[in-house]
Amino acid sequence: MAGGAASVLRSNPEQHSNKSAAISKLLSSTYSRNAPNFVLASHSEALLHGLNALRCADKLFDVTLIVEGKTFKAHRVVLAACSDYFCAMFTDAMREARQSEIKLNGVNARGIELLIEYAYTSKLELDRNNVQDVLSVSTHVQMKAVIEACSNYLESQIDLENCVAIAVLADLYALDTLKRKTYRFICSRLDEFSLTADLLNLTWDQLEYILSCNYPVDCSEKRVLQIATQYCVETGLKAELAHLLFSHVRFNQIEASALKTLLSTLEDEDKENKTYVKLIRAEINKHEQNQIKMLGSESENEVISTDILTNSRGMELALVKIGGFETSGLTNQISCYLPSVGKWEGLTAIPHIEQCNYGTAVLGNDLYIVGGSYDVCLKEYIHPFGFRYCPTKDKWKNIAPIQADRCRFSLNAMGSNFLYAVGGVCELNDNDDGGDVENWGNDMAISNCERYNATTDRWEYLPALSENRSQHAGVVLANRLYISGGIDRHIVLVSLWCFDTHIEKWIKLRSMPTPRADHILIALDQHIYACGGWYEDPLTETRSLAQTIDVYDVNKDCWSTETTNPMPKYYTGVAAVKRRIYFIGGLLSSATINRATTAVQCYDLDTKQWSFNVEWEYPSEVWECTLAAFYVPRERDDFINVEVQT
Incomplete structure (x- = not known):
């Protein structure tokens, strides 16, 4: 029967060909419907497992490496796939490509053994005893992934005892x-x-x-x-x-x-x-001569107190944008602009749930974030927690919570050791018995004040203002804390107060020319500049932008107008670097809509000129952020580019 069947097929080749063509046509028709390609995610793992199984069983070896008198059997294809050195050895016209035994000079047996183990298992156990051997061999045979692993391991082990040895390895x-x-x-x-x-x-x-x-x-x-x-x-x-x-x-x-x-x-x-x-x-004399030549032409970063x-x-004075709202929503991200870099880069992030309306201050060169509020299911919660950021070490540290939970308050640094928190909106804890709480109420503006001692990490209450207020501004000049404007029961305030820290009393000063809320005070050379903010138009009872920068002379107790902002905005961040005042982001107001902006403005107090530099622009629209100026390391591996958001 079998022979007969075979003879039938041999005698009817045309019939067999027709059947094959029909099957091929059927398959072609069936699989032409864009069926997905079959991909087995675990295939590479299974392949590696199979190769290692062959190694363990001493099968299909085609090369033996001889290192320091020890022999190591392997498969050429595995070594070539992992190492540029072995790939060139086995694929180019080299003598070793034809040899079954290859003696390697300049490497150590311990390192080659660990690398072969890694090649077949993808596992490499590094420790202080073997890392130098592995690094030496992986560099010799050009296994880049292992070199990087050794570098990362050594980085994680840096301490005072071995830092010089690691520096030697890094150089070598x-x-x-x-x-x-x-x-x-x-x-x-x-x-x-x-x-x-x-x-x-x-x-x-x-x-x-x-x-x-x-x-x-x-x-x-x-x-x-x-x-x-x-x-x-x-x-x-x-x-x-x-x-x-x-x-x-x-x-x-x-x-x-x-x-x-x-x-x-x-x-x-x-x-x-x-x-x-x-x-x-000789160096001192040379330096003094250079200083004379540079007199009057020094850059902003040449002289640091x-x-x-x-x-x-290694430090450079930077503009630092803290939190606020961006196109993607509320953010805790902190970004900085270094003049030497010429662009905004990510610096760090506040170590807390996304929040706003907190107090910010720079004490020494450390950034403090205190209090604030966050939303849960559209309900605002006010909290007392505080954080301290050291830009030199790039580290955050918790500080003692402020005694009264508060947001929309002023936080200002004085000297090298104190922070002053004034007013704001507070949620009263029924069990809280500290300070002047007689007129406190949930979510109401308050007048109480606290002082933080950075040395002892403690807050203490101070004499309260005679006016409740929130969304006001504060600034320090000499031993005095100045507080202006703000809101109390929907009324925008015009008053200016100062707290004399020597006698610990509040003194009322001449009021501002215009009421302001959500504004900033800048202190420079015995003058205080009121920037930004808004007030209520008494005729229309609508919000109007404060378009002028008004200046207060602390010696004469009088106000005057410094300039008019050509592009006033709501909720803009403001900070001063030397005698220049910078404004970042904010909401441009029109009759129908508030439009966010990326612009950064600069007003020069010496030239009396406004400037808008495209290079300063923030990569995304931003508002309700805080702007500060402090020193950050000029070079860091983990600076993050701030991406443009759409």
Whole structure:
């Protein structure tokens, strides 16, 4: 029967061909309906598992690697797929492509064993004992993923005990990201690091990099000079190399008396030839000559008060946009504009549920966010929590909650240790027995005030204002806190008060020319500038924008008009950098609609000119944000581009 069937097929080839064509046509018709391609997500995992199973069973090996006398069997295709080095070895016209045994020089057996294990399993267990072996071999055989894994592991292990060793590895294997992070770590703890034996274990190149890299440091420039001098003296550094180290010291940040004392001490230590004293004096003279040449032409970031920063190394004064509303809605994001970068970048985010109407202040160079409100199911909740952000360390820290839950209040920094919170809207806790609470009510403007001590992390009540108010403005000048405008029971206020911290009393001053709410006060050179805001038109009983910048002379107790804003807006962020006042975002008002804007305006108090620079524009529409100015690190790996939102 079988033979007969075969003979029938052989004798009817045309009939067989017709059947095949019919089946092919049927399949073509069936699968021409855009059926999805079959993709098995676990296929790559199964393939890797199968290759490892072959390895464990000693099957189909086609190459043996010999390293330090040890042999390692493998499959060429696996090695070539993971390593550019092995791919070139096995696919190019190299002698090793034809060899079954290959001796590898310049690598270690421990590292190659771990890399082969990784190639077949995708798993790599790194520790302090094997990471250098793995890094050495992975660099040699060009396994980029493993090199990155080693770099990330070393980054996670940086501490004072091993930072120099890690810096050496970063230099040796050209790991630029690891190098930057290691030296940033050393600089951020330079004072503590300088007390360890590793200071003298640094090579000259390493110390020269630390002094020239412009990363933020945790000590004064006087201490930086002492560290450089100590290194020179104790290592007996040659004069030409010492000269290069001293050239990186910023003598303009060291007081003359401190320099004199340091030089006197150094003369006692270096009595023979006074080489280092002469070098330092030469650098001081050169610096003084440069200062004379630059007089009157210094940039905004050249001079930084030591009251604000311990050291200006690596820091740049930035405009900082805090929270507010953007096209996508309420945001806790904080962005900064660095003049050296020329664009807005993401800095950090408030570590709390999305909120608004909080108090913001910059004390020293730390940003404080206190109180505020957030919505749950369209109901507003007011909270007392506070947060402190250190831009140098890029760290947030909780501070003691303010005693009265409040929002829409003023928060201002005074000196180097105090915050003042005034008024706002408060939700009274029935069990709260602190302060002047006689007239408090839920969601009502209040007059009470609190002071925060940054050293003790405690709030205390102060004498209350005689007027309740919220949505007002506050500013500090010398030892006085000034409060203006705001709202009380839907009435926009015109009054100006000051709190004298020496006598702890409120003093009423001359009222503003125009009532204002949701405005900002800026203090510069014994003058206070009232910017932005709105008032109620007495004729139409509608909101009107305050179009002028009014200026108060604290010595004469009088107001005058500084300028008229060519583009006034509701809810704009305002801050001053030197003698320039910046306005960001806000709502442009028309007869029918309020339209958000991305614009950043600038008013120069010296030239009396307004300017609108396209480069300053925020990437998305923004309103009800706070604008501040403080110093942030000029270089950070985790700066995030602020994307344009549509």
